[in-house]
Amino acid sequence: MYFKRRPLSLALRLTLLFGVAAAMVFLVFGWIISHSMERHFMAQDTDELKVIARAVQDALDGIHTTEKLAPLEQRFDDILVGHHNASLCVVDQNGRMLYASPVPDLATVAKAASEETETDLGYSWHHDGVRYTVLTRMMEEIGPVAGRPYAVVIAVPFTEHQRFLAVFYRNLWLMVGGSILVMAVMGWIVVRQGHAPLRDIVSRIHRISANELNNRLPRDEVPAELGELVDSFNAMLRRLDESFHQLCDFNADIAHELRTPITNLMTQTQVALSQSRDIDAYREILYSNMEEYERMAQMVGDMLFLAQIDNRAPFKNIGELDLATEVQALFDFYEGWAEERGVALAREGHARIAGDRSMLRRALSNLLSNAIRYTPAGGAVRVTIRARDDGGAALAIENPGTPIPPEHLPRLFDRFYRVDPSRQRGGDGAGLGLAIVKSIITAHGGTVEVTSTTESTRFQIILPERPPHP
Secondary structure, rough: OOOOOOOHHHHHHHHHHHHHHHHHHHHHHHHHHHHHHHHHHHHHHHHHHHHHHHHHHHHHHHOHHHHOOHHHHHHHHHHHOOOOOOOOEEOOOOOEEEEEOOOOOOHHHHOOOOOOOOOOEEEEEEEEEEEEEEEEEEEEEOOOOOOOOOOEEEEEEEEHHHHHHHHHHHHHHHHHHHHHHHHHHHHHHHHHHHHHHHHHHHHHHOOHHHHOOOOOHHHHHHHHHHHHHHHHHHHHHHHHHHHHHHHHOOOOOHHHHHHHHHHHHHHHHHHHHHOOOOHHHHHHHHHHHHHHHHHHHHHHHHHHHHHHOOOOOOOOOEEEEEHHHHHHHHHHHHHHHHHHHHHHEEEEEEEEEEHHHHHHHHHHHHHHHHHHHHHOOEEEEEEEEEEOOOOHHHHHEEOOOOOHHHHHHOEEEEEEOOHHHHHHOOOOOOOHHHHHHHHHHHOOOOOEEEOOOOEEEEEEEEOOOOOOOO
16 A cells, blocks of 8 residues: 655754754864864874984984994984884885884885985874884985985874874764754754744634635735745635635525526416416416526526536537638528618638537627627627637627626626626526636637727637647
8 A cells, every 4th residue: 555655844854954964064074173183193293203304314414334324323212212102214225224113114114215205294104003104215325325325214103193083083073963963953943933934824824714715914924935925825815705705696696596587486376376267377377487497497507507617527529610610600590680680790701720619609609699689770790700820719799889888897707797787687698698608718728808899899709729628
C-alpha cells in the first residue's frame, strides 16, 4: 500500500536549513583555525631549525679537510643542546656519514637530499610513529673542494605540539558542536517568532464564517512578504461573496418564477371547482394550465441545461462547423416570424471552427430570436461573420431598436435578469436565454459581449479554433 509522505513543516524545514548553514560555517571556521595552528607550529619549528642550521654552518666554516671534522662532533652536540630534542645528520659528498644523532635515523633523508629539495621551509616527516619537522640544507666546505660537500638534515619532534593540538582540537570541536546546537535551537525560536504573523492570519481565517464573507484581512497589518497572500485571499473572499449572493439571488429568482405559475394553476383550479361548468369551460381551463406547465417545463429544462454546462459536461458532438451555414439554417427557421414582424435578415462573411453544433445553434438561436423580437418593423437584423488570424472566428448580431441602458449591460447575462421588470410575465421566457448563451460560449473557450447605442444593439461572440479540453 502506498502512503503519501507528509511534507515537513515550514518551521522544521527552516530550522534544519538554518542548522545546516550554521554547521557549514562553523566547520569551515574550525578547519581554518586548526590548519592555521598547525602551520604556526611548523613555522615555529622551522625557525628553530634555521638557528641550528646557521650554527652548523658557522662550525663548518674554516674546515678544509675531512680530517678536521672529528673535533666538531662535540661542537654539534653542544649546538643541539636546548633545542627540544633536535636531531642532526651531516653527510659528505661521497655519502659518508660524518655526524648523526642517535635517533631518529636521518641518514636516508640526508642521502636523498639534493639542491632541488633544499628550501627555507620545514616539512613533516614520520619515523617509527613519530612526526618530525625537518629542514634540509646543502653546505659547501670553505676551501678548494667544489660541488656540494655536505648535506645537513636537522629534525625536531612535533610531539609536544601534537599534545597541545589534541587538547585544542577537542575543545575546538566541542565548541563547534555546541555552537551548532545552540544556533539550531535559536533558529527554531526565531522561525517560530517569525511565523507569528502567519499564525495570526490563519486565526483570522478560522473566524470567518459563511455569514462574514464580506470581511477582509487587513493588508497593512501583515509583513510585506505576506501582502500577496492577503491580497489573493481577499480576492478569493470577494469572489466567494459574489458567488454566494448570486446563489441567494438565484434561489430567490427560482422561487419567484415557480411561485407565479403555481399560483395561477391553484387559482384557476379553485375557480373551476367553485361551481359546475360545461365541458368547453373545463377544456379552456386545461389549455390554460397546459401553458403554465409548458412554461415551468421550459424553465426546468433550461436550468438543467445550465447545470450540465457549468459542471463541464464533455461535448458529445464536436465537429467542423461552417458558421455561415448554421446562421443560414436559423434564418430559414425564423424567416416566417421575421416577415410577420416586418424585420429583414442579412448575413455576410464566412468562417469555420470546431464546436458542438447543437449547442452553438442554440446560443445563436437565442441571440437571433431576441434581435428579431426587439427590432422595430422595417428594421433589419445583421449577422457578420469574420475569420480571425488565430484560427478562430468573430460573429456579431446587430439590430436597431431601443438602446439598453448602460447600467444593465454588465448584468445582462445573469440568470433571471431582465432589463424591464414589467416584461417578467410577458411570455418572453424566464430570463435564462442570455445566461445559456454565455455558458455555451464560455464552454467553447470563447467570449461574448454586448454594446448598445441609440443606433443599434450589438452582441459579439469570439470563438477559438477549437474548444478547450474538458
